[in-house]
Amino acid sequence: MPEQIAADSVGLVQPQTLQFDQPLSLRSGRVLPHYQLVIETYGELNAERSNAVLICHALSGHHHLAGYHSMDDKKPGWWDSAIGPGKVIDTNRFFVVGLNNLGGCHGSTGPQSINPETGLEYGPDFPIVTVSDWVQSQVRLADRFGIQQWAAVVGGSLGGMQALHWSIDYPDRLRHCLMIASAAKLTAQNIAFNEVARQAISKDPAFHGGRYKDHATIPKQGLMLARMLGHITYLSDDSMREKFGRELRSGKLSYNYDADFEVESYLRYQGESFSGAFDANTYLLMTKALDYFDPSVDFDHDLVATLQGAKCGFLLVAFTTDWRFAPERSREVVDALVAAGKDVSYAEIESTHGHDAFLIPIPRYMDVFGRYMNRVGADIGLAAAKQELS
């Protein structure tokens, strides 16, 4: 609970729900007849509607980026470290938009919504949506605000994939793309991790083919395992050593199969809390969206050709110990952008935090990010941040 809200926080915020009645044709061939997106915004949209920044979320993210919903909240929004007055995405200057993507479980239309055709919850019948479907729905969100061009589209991990897709599908509708700890497509190893997570969920006896709600249960064990596995891959060997080492919970080995080591109880706790808060069908869908992402399939698997039509400036950031979205994957995108003659900068940030680093305010990361956002601001004629703050 925030006893008092910090001066650089967006403060108490409220989500809004937007209704879209125009059918959305999906990559799978299926159609969503109508849908809702839950969003949050911070800052003011200027008269030219040029200062808008879209933040795309990763696997388990949502619309609540920054600030608090109530004074009873334990934690602020998931990217509060980067978004707020005077922060790297400065809400004094930019109008920041966050949304929960389609298929999500935080209020936007997804597996927990009612299927208008049956009057029942979609559950496992909710269509698999892809990154390009998300971008299409985000274009309609931009239209709703009259935003012709985002000053920047920003995302980490799966969010970075959305930012990249914007630059390919709607080159005129963003000035800058910030792609953090991401990739142009997943590797076989990465898909393999997702498959283990999916198996853990779908083989849980409580999964009931995705119809767990009908049985008044949830596949808690499966979700827990999926999250524990995911969590290991988001950390690094170094960060786990630093955080847990071989510390024992009770100071001595138990010689039974309980959690002896701190790392075990930490993972159990993470899995436990996640499994109570996240929908299993959404988890399956999000991992599929990750696996399917590969914009080059429409360009003969040629990434340079894929990016040829992009018009925005790019910033890519990767972290040295991130092995789930390794720096090599970011460099592939950078190399293709250079070969395609696009404006691109790339920073490789020293960090022990693995993939999780993209959510951690590491000083050099925040510095590079902030300087680039200043450039984004300068590009649309905003005064330099420091002058405005003084």
Next chain:
Amino acid sequence: MRADLDIIQEWIQPRSRVLDLGCGSGELLHFLKQDKQVHGYGMEINPEDIASCIDNGVNVIEQDLDQGLTNFQDKSFDVVIMTQALQAVERPDLVLDEMLRVGKETIVTFPNFGHWRARFYLALKGEMPVSKFLPYTWYNSPNIHFCTFKDFEALCRQKNIHIVRRTVVNSKHRDHWITTLWPNMLGEIAIYHVAK
């Protein structure tokens, strides 16, 4: 602008595609972008310099020169430039090969270790040269492969690298008649335009 950068910019055609290895704060690329509509990329590993490039609106890629340029295609740049970094890489000869592979043209500048002041330090004082321009002492210097103009030209001959143009400057003045008279003794910085 630094004397060597000022000469280099004259050698670059408008609207060309440029790669600047060890681009520092992006001063040259910024100028080339503004004045010659050059589309450039800088390569740098120093965090402060990378930050300055971003401030200057210069494309900068964090990449270590010593790891090679294998991520770039043959002849994918009109010009590859490296200013004052040749002496700081692990294998200057291999970096030079890579520059000639990736660029249609290559421009290299480096401090001349044959300059009279360096010779004076070593010959008379018996110490490794330290100057305003080369402020490091031997144990903390990033400059690990000093050479003279003569040494560099011998390497070019050995590798069949064609020297298209050469200019010698001192840190304050460019093209002074004295430096042209006896470059290996009087020139502080050499600027070579080479090709293969």
